Amino acid sequence: METVSIVLVLLLAVVVSAAIARMLPVAVPAPLVQIALGAVIGLGVKLKVELDPELFLLLFLPPLLFLDGWRIPKDELLKDLSTVAELALGLVLLTVVGVGFFIHWMIPAMPLAVAFALAAVVSPTDPIAVSAIASRVSIPKRMMHILEGESLLNDASGLVCLRFAIAAALTGTFSPSAAALSFLWVAAGGIVVGVVVTLAVTRAKAWVSNRFGEETGSQILISLLIPFGSYLLAEHLHCSGILAAVAAGVTMSFAEISRQALATTRMRRNSVWDTIQFAANGIIFVLLGEQLPDIIAHAGETVRLSGHVEPWWLIVYVLAITLSLALLRFLWVWASFRLTLFRRRNDGTPPRKIAKRLLAAMSFAGVRGAITLAGVLTLPLTLNDGTPFPARDLAIFLAAGVIIVSLLAASIALPLLLHGLTMPSEPSKQVEEDRARVAAAKAAIREVERVQHALADGRGDADVYASAGTRIMDTYRERIERRTKRGEAAAQARRDGRIERDLRLAALGAERDEIFRIARDREIGSETAKKLIREIDLAEARHRV
Structure with missing residues (x-):
């Protein structure tokens, strides 16, 4: 005691x-x-x-x-x-x-x-x-x-x-x-x-x-x-x-x-x-x-x-x-x-x-x-x-x-x-981060297309799956376009409905796989990979609630 x-x-x-x-x-x-x-x-x-x-x-x-x-x-x-x-x-x-x-x-x-x-x-x-x-x-x-x-x-x-x-x-x-x-x-x-x-x-x-x-x-x-x-x-x-x-x-x-x-x-x-x-x-x-x-x-x-x-x-x-x-x-x-x-x-x-x-x-x-x-x-x-x-x-x-x-x-x-102390300037990591986000977005689009066709196969509501998949892929395409131009991150698409939720989770999983792959290949640094993985984890946690 x-x-x-x-x-x-x-x-x-x-x-x-x-x-x-x-x-x-x-x-x-x-x-x-x-x-x-x-x-x-x-x-x-x-x-x-x-x-x-x-x-x-x-x-x-x-x-x-x-x-x-x-x-x-x-x-x-x-x-x-x-x-x-x-x-x-x-x-x-x-x-x-x-x-x-x-x-x-x-x-x-x-x-x-x-x-x-x-x-x-x-x-x-x-x-x-x-x-x-x-x-x-x-x-x-x-x-x-x-x-x-x-x-x-x-x-x-x-x-x-x-x-x-x-x-x-x-x-x-x-x-x-x-x-x-x-x-x-x-x-x-x-x-x-x-x-x-x-x-x-x-x-x-x-x-x-x-x-x-x-x-x-x-x-x-x-x-x-x-x-x-x-x-x-x-x-x-x-x-x-x-x-x-x-x-x-x-x-x-x-x-x-x-x-x-x-x-x-x-x-x-x-x-x-x-x-x-x-x-x-x-x-x-x-x-x-x-x-x-x-x-x-x-x-x-x-x-x-x-x-x-x-x-x-x-x-x-x-x-x-x-x-x-x-x-x-x-x-x-x-x-x-x-x-x-x-x-x-x-x-x-x-x-x-x-x-x-x-x-x-x-x-x-x-x-x-x-x-x-x-x-x-x-x-x-x-x-x-x-x-x-x-x-x-x-x-x-x-x-x-x-x-x-x-x-x-x-x-x-x-x-x-x-106070006011500066050290030798380091190269900006923004280019590295943008490159990683673009690669993750492309992987997400491929995965959404695959899951979309697999879920809609043989069902009568294929148009619903196509519409939901298009909305999600448009979000990633907008991100690719804006990141290529080094602009602000694209606004997230609306997340409603079971179908859109499943596709988003699949896309986020593909993003994470791609980040891990390019981190293993040392195309990006550990700090950048950690930051992006945390963002993906937070997004996935919101969708799984």
Whole structure:
């Protein structure tokens, strides 16, 4: 009963904190409000949440990482893949090593392996927090795509590094050669498991649906189980469950193109996943606030072991770590952009000057969020011999402090830096969208003609079918004409009567098939395909009511 009460209180706190964040006259990120409300709950309510690190990791990380991999724009990610990889892999390794040694030098009471673990959990960034901060300022789309791609990859790389750091802390030994071999198995095995599980599940689901029909609730439940299944199987095989969840999400987006679901299923599933993302992210920050008073009390004891007594040393440590992260990120972003310009100069592309505001905005956009907090809360409670894990509370406090300070700094600096900031212009997607709409309309006309003749064959009311089919096909012909001229979309024809409804559903199905086909052939990008499929799903849902 107490567990149920705790869950309900946490969910209520997430809802209330989101409402408070919208009511405030200034733009305050919702995570900060959630942390504050969680602290109020921890101090004023007799509510104590005992966090099991392994259970916490299993409940929160797989679905969040799976959803990130599922929804990230793949074409935009591939466009800036080199920049994303430099930020997500090179910067993470530099952060783990550089900041890890810095933390150990600054806080001798924290063992080197624990310092590396702390550096690993503060290396991932959170684009959701950045988009919340920049909600009142227009953020360049290409910059947001880079941040999303970086976050997806550095979540995985940072948490894999955390795994090795924890193993070193538990065993007291670390072999670079053994770690390199283990990393290959952990990374490759996790990716393979995620891909195989997702493909196997989606194929089996498609086989059953094609033969026995589709039930929306079951389809949604299956999508919820895929990240957990991938994670647990990978961990059972001693691979990375984190990478398995990410790989499962990325594979899911490609599997969706080949194996369709009903429009109702896609719409309801999107709503369910939006709710899960909102609730999971919110609960993580509320839990941080609830745990903060105890974390501060225990962290003070560790600080005294390092020769300091005053509690303000904790603030000094947080600021020092945050500044070191910002400095490393600024230098790496500058070097990455310079390398990108150098490559383009060799390709014959005219060089562009790097805007200082762009460098500063990319640096401040390295906000730490839910993944950092979820990762640090998974630190073991004890070592293998049963003794308490060294400096665990201090590590959690420092990670929480970095999250808060980075959110505050970004909420102040980003709106100023993003105002009027422009990035290199991108080609318009209107031509691509028009081409896809025309192709879908032609496929719809062919399908209406086929179904019209099939339904009217041998019946006395052929004129009714012909009239209904003509009205629908005229709508699509008008769309083709207007889209060819890049004009406004054609007004939808009137939808009345059973015959017209059947023909429209057939046409919409043909449209969807055509969009999936040209998306598989990479004639259009994933974002354009997603937009058009959603429009078709909404139209089909209206006709099926």
